[in-house]
Amino acid sequence: MAHLHRTPLPVPEAVERVMQYKRKGGVERKHLHESGGRVLAENVSATHAVPPFHKSPYDGFALCSADTKDLSRENPGTFRVIETVAAGHRASRELRPGEAVRIMTGAEIPQGADCVAMFEICTTGEDQTGHPVMTLKRRMDAWQNVIEKGSETEQGEVLVPEGSKINPGVQALLATFGYSEISVYKKPLVGVFATGTELLEVDEPMEPGKIRNSNASMIQAQLERSGAACTYLGKLDDDFDSCYEAVSSALGDYDVLITTGGVSVGDYDLMPDIYKKLGAEVLFNKVAMRPGSVTTVAEHHGKVLYGLSGNPSACYVGYELFAHPILQHFMGNTRPYHTRVQAVLGQDFKKANPFMRFVRGKLHYEEGMVVVYPAGMDKSAIVTSLAHTDVFIVLRGGTRGYSKGDMVEAVLLEDQTGQTQF
Amino acid sequence: MAHLHRTPLPVPEAVERVMQYKRKGGVERKHLHESGGRVLAENVSATHAVPPFHKSPYDGFALCSADTKDLSRENPGTFRVIETVAAGHRASRELRPGEAVRIMTGAEIPQGADCVAMFEICTTGEDQTGHPVMTLKRRMDAWQNVIEKGSETEQGEVLVPEGSKINPGVQALLATFGYSEISVYKKPLVGVFATGTELLEVDEPMEPGKIRNSNASMIQAQLERSGAACTYLGKLDDDFDSCYEAVSSALGDYDVLITTGGVSVGDYDLMPDIYKKLGAEVLFNKVAMRPGSVTTVAEHHGKVLYGLSGNPSACYVGYELFAHPILQHFMGNTRPYHTRVQAVLGQDFKKANPFMRFVRGKLHYEEGMVVVYPAGMDKSAIVTSLAHTDVFIVLRGGTRGYSKGDMVEAVLLEDQTGQTQF
The missing domain is CATH 2.40.340.10 (MoeA, C-terminal, domain IV)
Incomplete structure (x- = not known):
């Protein structure tokens, strides 16, 4: 019996042994709005400069600084206001000397202008013909109150590298730079079996000698928290042949297979023997820790098979220590271990x-x-x-x-x- | 113009003013496996004792302690092993004096037995007729190595109170106690508009003077992180009539309405005026903070309307400070504020x-x-x-x-x- 040869492995070595079989999953395209929490499989770059044009940070008047070089309180200058430009609009023509454009926050600086006089320092009125004018009593510097094109980010700059998790701020960047779709790593498909003749499903009434299967629901919730995709494959009786059959036929369909139960020392110590018959390499079947000492992990053609304990606490701990980092790596996370x-x-x-x-x-x-x-x-x-x-x-x-x-x-x-x- | 009368409100007072309009959303039934991250709208109680029967913590032999009271190394006792009981099974009959039952971890203690001798301290063999027997060299106490029925939890005990968030451990409890469905608080339905004539949608090519709408994607991602349900209602030009029309017709369909942009000081300071025309009470339109000072929040027949800034950082901060706690409370979270x-x-x-x-x-x-x-x-x-x-x-x-x-x-x-x- 397998348990006779069990030597408890220290936890760090057990984790290391499992992580030898880490592999990255494939890549898929996702709509920006379905990418939250996933990991970037490509760099996010600035597809244009930010701002994409010379931009006004204030409401005010755009004009040419050269036009203001002699202005002072004693020598004010009056400018003909030729039009108003709101955010999202452009001036209809280039500014000429002696002219100003009323400009709103976020709007593009017109051709011919190179500064913005804030609204508060200008006096507005009309000339003799009734045309709007603006009077200014100080000199302006070139590029004063202008957010210059590209001053925040130049075109082509890598802003968020591949391997980063997509949070709301990253989604804002994706939108800014026109990434309506983005390459992300696929979620691992994880199949879950619960073993134990004593198990009832959640919706079954209680029976003498039986308990309800809580590990399957718990593991599914843990997988969801890890960001993996889970399929519950049902519960299995403590019977070698039917368990072997179920596990070996599911193996091809999932990236990772998890069973709970069937690993404790005793006559019904199934999983280690099933792994052997499958030709899987048992990486360990006993860990020097509490709870979860009987956790068994095996590897079969590069796939990791987890035989977690039937005890809920041991099952929970075994999952987080040994399965979570493999799944994170699969999903492209460059920081796969729990903090x-x-x-x-x-x-x-x-x-x-x-x-x-x-x-x-x-x-x-x-x-x-x-x-x-x-x-x-x-x-x-x-x-x-x-x-x-x-x-x-x-x-x-x-x-x-x-x-x-x-x-x-x-x-x-x-x-x-x-x-x-x- | 509204901005002339703006007095900046300190942040804690602004939050308090918004939270006067907090309300809990409705309740819905969810399948256990779809309940992760939601908040319980009912207590989770122990629908049966745990364990539900006297249970063996070890592999060993169940027997009656009275049968062992004279046993010692010098005076061993031999018991007739009448059957084997695995987890999930029951003994076929009551134990009689001189008998033992081979029992597996987790199995129910047979009637007539009140202790378990661990496998390791027993010697097994056969009697003259070839029937299995077990020999024990020590006395056992009543209830030794038995996990008594109800010793962990009594039937009816409240285990997780209403208002708690459902995590993997709670899901394990729900499964244990047969809650295949559970009452949870509904997600708030949040409608999102982006305002700004300068905005392009994510999939539109760049145009002179325009920028892409990143706030709508960001807010949707923030709403998703908060656990709310979001509908993006499109972008609106900086035009009073069309904005008023869009906002007032969406108002009935959502629990909360969020707009971005249209709140900065200037000619196109739309949202405060729209709120007024709607007959909404403007709770504040200026907050003593950076970024986000122009955040506007209004209340209309108990619904909260958010006029967040068009500046991405200000929009992000305004959402987390003023919208997140309202949404958390709606979802039944008794701890609605960010830690x-x-x-x-x-x-x-x-x-x-x-x-x-x-x-x-x-x-x-x-x-x-x-x-x-x-x-x-x-x-x-x-x-x-x-x-x-x-x-x-x-x-x-x-x-x-x-x-x-x-x-x-x-x-x-x-x-x-x-x-x-x-």
Whole structure:
């Protein structure tokens, strides 16, 4: 039996062994509005200069600075206002000496003008013929109050590199530069089986000796949070032949296959044996951690197969540590690992840790410090702790418990940043 | 003109004024697998005890502790193994004295048994008739190695209260307790207009004097990040009558209406005047902050109308400060405001702040401290800063700049936690 030969592998080595089989998925074109949260598979470049023309930052009058060089309070100058240009419009002709154009914020500076006198410093009126005029009492410099073409970004500049996650600000850039479609990495297709004769589906009534299948729903939700595409393939009885059949026939259809259950030590220790019969290489079947020590991961022709524990907490932890980074890499994320931070432990955790422990916890911010609290240690927390979990508190093996105020490491599960190393 | 009477309102008062018009949206039933990220509109309770039966935590033999009371190394006892019970199965009959049942992890303890002897401490063999037997050399206590029915959670206990966000752990609980459907708060329907004659749509070629409409795409992405449902209603020219017509006819179809542009001081200062003609109450049209000082918010028969700036940064900030919490409350979130934390400023920011400033920034964690960096202050950052933004760095008004290492407040834009107060 496989379990007789199990040697617990330290967590970092287990992660490294899985990540040897990381691969990037394909690329697809997505409409700008369907690209949120995906990863760019191409650079976003400035397809035109910004601003694309000399632009007025204010409401005022555009004119030629040379026309103003002798002006002062004692020697005001009067300009003929030939037209008004609003944002989105252009002046109808080039400005001539002695002329000004009333210009609105964001509008293009007319040909022949090279500065803008703000509305507040100008006096408006009419000349003898009733034509609008403007009087100015100071000199203007060339390019004063003009946002010059290309002054913010030159055409061709790479603004957001391939491998970046698309957030609302990136979507604004895509729109600015006319990317109505964009190349993004595909989502991995993940197939999920739950194994266990004791399992009932969510909509089945309770039966003696049975429990409802919660891991399949949880894993689907975790996959959704990771940004992957998930298909639930159903539950399997603890029977070698039917499990083997189901797993081997699904293998071709998915980028990654996850099963829950069927990995604990005992007579029904199915998954490791199924992996062997498939000809898959078992990367490990025991990890030096709690919970999740019986997590099994295998590799078959470059595809990673996860045999997660049937215990909900162990299943949850196994997914986030070993599956999340593979899926992030597949989706093109250059920072595939969950962000890990130094944090202050908010309450005592006095359990001894012979192995590295991933305590489900809750993140708080207190006066600039990151503080983490174990997600409830009372009775019903066994059931509810995952509902209140947004971090793992990492407690090293070989310790006799931790005290409130100790510095610990925390793995952030809902942070979008990620990091490049485990 | 409206702008003549504008008095800048401090940000907290502006937020408070908007939040007077918060209202909760309706409730809808969602399938468990479509409920991720939504907010519970009902309590999740334990519909049965956990575990639902006395359960074995180990592989071993279930037997009656009274049968073992005289056993020791010197006085071993031999039990007749009458059957094997795997998880999901039940023993076929009650245990009698002198009998044991081989039991697997997670299986139900048979009637008549009250303890489990772990496999490792038992010796197995056969009696003279070839029937399997098990020999034990120690006494067992009643309920030793038994997870008693209801020991984790009693039936009826409220596990996750109404108003909580549904994460993968909550979905696991929903599955455990048979909630294949669940009541959640509806998403608000938000209509978005972009105003500005200078605007081109994303798929239109560039034209002299025009720029592409990036705010509509950005706002849609921000709405998506907030969890709202968005309909883009198109762009409008800077023309009072057509804008008034479009806004007033859309008003009935959406829970919230957002326009971008048409609020800056000038001849084309449309939105405040449109709100007045609609009979809407303008809550404010100037806020003592940068960027976004011209943000206008109005209320019409309980609906909130946002006139955000046409400047992308101002539009982005105005949305997150004034629209996000209204939408979160609509969706039932009891913590509708973005999480605000004390953070260390990672680099100098030497600009004077006559008004409160919301600097677009990036969050880092450094040795347990939250450190924030302005999202680039070089030339092209004017265009790209929003693409690198996941926090606002809040710099108080009336200051002459900040130095690296100063403690500042940061608004977390991608955090899922939220807080109850602004």
